[in-house]
Amino acid sequence: MLQDEPLLSKDDYDREFEKALDMIYSIGLKLYRGNEDDAADFAQSVYVFALKQLGKFGGRSAFSTWLYRLAWNFGLEDLRRKKRLVTETIDNFDIAADEPEPVFEEEEIERLRTHIATLPDNYRIPLILLFFENMPYAEISAITGMKEGTLKANVHRAKHILRQKMEK
Amino acid sequence: MKKFSYPEAVHRAVGEEYTRKAPEALRFKIHELMRVHLMKPWQFAGTVLLLIATPLSFYLFGRKLIYSEEMLLMLNISSGIAVFFIIFAGVAHRYADPKNKAELLERINALRARI
Numbered sequence: 282m283l284q285d286e287p288l289l290s291k292d293d294y295d296r297e298f299e300k301a302l303d304m305i306y307s308i309g310l311k312l313y314r315g316n317e318d319d320a321a322d323f324a325q326s327v328y329v330f331a332l333k334q335l336g337k338f339g340g341r342s343a344f345s346t347w348l349y350r351l352a353w354n355f356g357l358e359d360l361r362r363k364k365r366l367v368t369e370t371i372d373n374f375d376i377a378a379d380e381p382e383p384v385f386e387e388e389e390i391e392r393l394r395t396h397i398a399t400l401p402d403n404y405r406i407p408l409i410l411l412f413f414e415n416m417p418y419a420e421i422s423a424i425t426g427m428k429e430g431t432l433k434a435n436v437h438r439a440k441h442i443l444r445q446k447m448e449k
Numbered sequence: 450m451k452k453f454s455y456p457e458a459v460h461r462a463v464g465e466e467y468t469r470k471a472p473e474a475l476r477f478k479i480h481e482l483m484r485v486h487l488m489k490p491w492q493f494a495g496t497v498l499l500l501i502a503t504p505l506s507f508y509l510f511g512r513k514l515i516y517s518e519e520m521l522l523m524l525n526i527s528s529g530i531a532v533f534f535i536i537f538a539g540v541a542h543r544y545a546d547p548k549n550k551a552e553l554l555e556r557i558n559a560l561r562a563r564i
Contacts, residue, residue, distance in 0.1 A: 295483045302479060306471035315467060321475045328482055385458035387451060394462035409467075412459035440455065 288340050291332075297344050298328055304345070305352050311409050312356040314398055323359075327352045353410075354424050360402055361426065383444055396446045404439035407432050481554060485545055493542065500535055504528040 309320030410421045422429045507524050544550045
């Protein structure tokens with residue numbers, strides 16, 4: 282069910298996908314809170330979805346970059362469909378923007394990891410995209426469908442929640 | 450002792466939690482998917498039409514034409530074969546879906562393990 286004549290042949294696609302499989306599986310783990318079954322299902326669905334979209338790959342970026350972005354888009358769309366990622370703007374955002382940035386010690390990372398895993402997806406996903414994937418707000422906004430202001434508010438709130446949990 | 454800023458700490462925590470190699474079982478399933486032949490929808494519809502052409506023509510024009518007994522026998526056999534292929538195409542179509550295929554593979558693996 283290929284749409285246009287793709288730039289990559291099916292064999293090349295299979296080879297490239299296999300190279301990128303660890304990366305896609307890791308994206309699945311991030312999206313589905315470390316659930317290995319969901320991440321494996323996600324990787325298989327991405328394989329088929331990307332194959333169907335292969336005609337749209339224009340070669341303007343590396344294939345792995347295109348696949349990486351497509352996988353995030355596909356996964357976030359799935360979360361939106363399941364209503365786990367709400368993209369509405371937060372109106373009553375009341376946290377002071379000038380809270381001091383905390384500094385963490387080595388042994389606190391483990392606790393931080395546990396607390397990040399308990400954050401709602403609305404806060405957890407932007408935090409991961411910003412600090413782990415190093416995406417700028419504009420790009421996160423494009424792939425999550427959230428407005429930049431909402432994203433900044435969500436990241437700020439996530440940090441606030443984490444700070445409170447870490448202080449307990 | 451080394452101190453981590455917010456972005457560094459989150460980067461490290463997320464990396465430790467979610468960066469893992471894909472398991473072998475998933476690699477196996479992806480290899481299975483790679484072997485599935487993807488059909489264009491019109492190819493699938495064309496195949497089904499071709500398969501039902503013989504029984505359909507028999508049904509539509511059977512009363513208008515005069516057949517010999519051998520001819521009727523041939524038509525009956527070909528109808529049977531066509532029905533078999535339609536069922537086969539249906540099953541193949543179902544397991545072309547990666548989720549259904551993965552489910553089938555899991556069942557086969559579980560059965561193998563039990564044997």
